[in-house]
Amino acid sequence: xxxxxxxxxAASRDGDFASFDDHKKGLLGHFHNALxxxxxxxxxxxxxxxxxxxxxxxxSRFLSPFALTLILQQxxxxxxxxxxxxxxxxxxxxxxxxxAIAVLTSVIMGQFTFRYGIPAPVSVVIGLGVGTALxxxxxxxxxxxxxxxxxxxxxxxxxxxxxxxxxxxxxxIRSQDIEAEAPFLHFMGVKLQFAGATFTLGVxxxxxLVLILAYALKSTAWGRxxxxxxxxxxxxQLAGVNVHGTLMSxxxxxxxxCALAGxxxxxxxxxxxxxxTTGVIGNIQAITAVVIGGISLFGGRGSILGAFFxxxxxxxxxxxLRMAGADPQWTFLLIGVLIIAAVAVDQWIRxxxx
Amino acid sequence: MSVEPILxxxxxxxxxxxxxxxxxxxxxxxxxxxxxxxxxxxxxxxSLIKAVSGAVIPxxxxxxxxxxxVNFRSPIEARAAGIETVYQTLAMSPALSITxxxxxxxEIRKPGFRGKYLRQLDKPAMEKFARDKLSELGLxxxxxxxxxxxxxxxxxxxxxxxxxxxxxxxxVIILDEPTAALGVKESRRVLELILDVKSRGIPIILISHNxxxxxxxxxxxxxxxxxxxxxxxxxxxxxMSDAVAFMTGAKEPxxxxxxx
Numbered sequence: 001x002x003x004x005x006x007x008x009x010a011a012s013r014d015g016d017f018a019s020f021d022d023h024k025k026g027l028l029g030h031f032h033n034a035l036x037x038x039x040x041x042x043x044x045x046x047x048x049x050x051x052x053x054x055x056x057x058x059x060s061r062f063l064s065p066f067a068l069t070l071i072l073q074q075x076x077x078x079x080x081x082x083x084x085x086x087x088x089x090x091x092x093x094x095x096x097x098x099x100a101i102a103v104l105t106s107v108i109m110g111q112f113t114f115r116y117g118i119p120a121p122v123s124v125v126i127g128l129g130v131g132t133a134l135x136x137x138x139x140x141x142x143x144x145x146x147x148x149x150x151x152x153x154x155x156x157x158x159x160x161x162x163x164x165x166x167x168x169x170x171x172x173i174r175s176q177d178i179e180a181e182a183p184f185l186h187f188m189g190v191k192l193q194f195a196g197a198t199f200t201l202g203v204x205x206x207x208x209l210v211l212i213l214a215y216a217l218k219s220t221a222w223g224r225x226x227x228x229x230x231x232x233x234x235x236x237q238l239a240g241v242n243v244h245g246t247l248m249s250x251x252x253x254x255x256x257x258c259a260l261a262g263x264x265x266x267x268x269x270x271x272x273x274x275x276x277t278t279g280v281i282g283n284i285q286a287i288t289a290v291v292i293g294g295i296s297l298f299g300g301r302g303s304i305l306g307a308f309f310x311x312x313x314x315x316x317x318x319x320x321l322r323m324a325g326a327d328p329q330w331t332f333l334l335i336g337v338l339i340i341a342a343v344a345v346d347q348w349i350r351x352x353x354x
Numbered sequence: 355m356s357v358e359p360i361l362x363x364x365x366x367x368x369x370x371x372x373x374x375x376x377x378x379x380x381x382x383x384x385x386x387x388x389x390x391x392x393x394x395x396x397x398x399x400x401s402l403i404k405a406v407s408g409a410v411i412p413x414x415x416x417x418x419x420x421x422x423x424v425n426f427r428s429p430i431e432a433r434a435a436g437i438e439t440v441y442q443t444l445a446m447s448p449a450l451s452i453t454x455x456x457x458x459x460x461e462i463r464k465p466g467f468r469g470k471y472l473r474q475l476d477k478p479a480m481e482k483f484a485r486d487k488l489s490e491l492g493l494x495x496x497x498x499x500x501x502x503x504x505x506x507x508x509x510x511x512x513x514x515x516x517x518x519x520x521x522x523x524x525x526v527i528i529l530d531e532p533t534a535a536l537g538v539k540e541s542r543r544v545l546e547l548i549l550d551v552k553s554r555g556i557p558i559i560l561i562s563h564n565x566x567x568x569x570x571x572x573x574x575x576x577x578x579x580x581x582x583x584x585x586x587x588x589x590x591x592x593x594m595s596d597a598v599a600f601m602t603g604a605k606e607p608x609x610x611x612x613x614x
Binding site: 036037215219220221222224225227228231232234235236238239240241300301 | 441444450455458477500
């Protein structure tokens, strides 16, 4: 080999090849770094600030155990739906059918009990099974047929909602009837009270669900695979991740969680109504919570705790502004601002200085 | 040939419609060597590598690993058999940490109840392993093994990908254009890393367009042309110009190299 071939040895070799020292980035840089490693930090700060803000504004009326636990009760359905939505969005998908699945499964739990005389616990299990099956259909269409999740779940939303009206013949099952004949359907509405604070089982299920999913996403191989699939599916495949299996498990689990939200709905509303607004706006509410929670719509980034905080932020604004006597439109306006701000922060976090 | 090749392909054929990407191609990788595979664009280098690493299934022909016939249906199967491939795209998840990426698809669980029933990952063990492997290969001074891969430079990422392959590739490591996206200085480090891996006894297949890099590290050079092995040359006996001439068909290969 001639001398001219060695031109590259001219480059010095003494630079560190893989030194991972933190660059001196100043306060903002450290903050940036902290946000990068803990994506749930921003919504937590916003949540705490909102609670303190309304606390100063409204005093003990707002900072009472009653009011604070009322927020939890008001967000329990959206909170559970947001957990399902988080899983889907982490895989770089989106699920427009979450609310519709919740309503249909609540109708199934009610109608199976009242129309066919099936014991309520069995009807609940059937409802959970139907939710899981609907999730499996979406998951299969996304993973195997390679249709965009937006399209699949847009269609699924319409199909499920229409099936819900057709099957129920638009009949509502009254709360009194449920109380008298199938109280098990109201199980998620059972209230536990301590010193003015009221927790329903639905609230406790929501919190447990978020904690369990946070553990699974962070500390199990399955969770790491969910993030990897959302980040770059081809890379995940080449690295040895079962991408199809991961997507199927995510969509099925999301469907199951939506059905759980359906059960929570019966506890919250008392009655079983096929025209519950959750069917129409549940998807947008869940996406709002997830986005405010700092989860990237591009997939692979964010934490489910953030989505939970996002749901709580919406709840705090709703109750706080209502107690302050503001026009409810202010709530929507502020939530709109929060959504845009959250995505702007997400973009800033993703901008990585190397 | 007296030494039994560790990885051997015989009569490999792969067609895509009317295009024949591999035309009765042979391939031999000897123990402990760095074998460079060079060829013009479209010569079928990638198809050859994919055929021996399980990424495509050849239409005809056989692949032998350590003398035993193997039929890989996916890169995962090849990996399980000890063949690690570092793809040009590196196959890493940018938002996840170095440790997460090194163990992607083969995570370690905690022993006992927490691993078995709670399926909890053994993060300390994985971090220790990742740190050890990176230091072993001279990718030293790592302070934060939990740093996201996207915060690393191109060369550092390549380094982590090579370390991942070296850590788990017990028999063969395939590197696809490892220096293509790198600057001069980073390329140099990656070449040193390749020699380092070789010194640990693991044979390497190096696919590259960069003749100076190929001639610097390769023990033998497999020249690929028109879907088959044209010849295997010794970089000490031929010049880069010769190699390019064989590759492009401007010059006939030496008879003894064709027989090899």
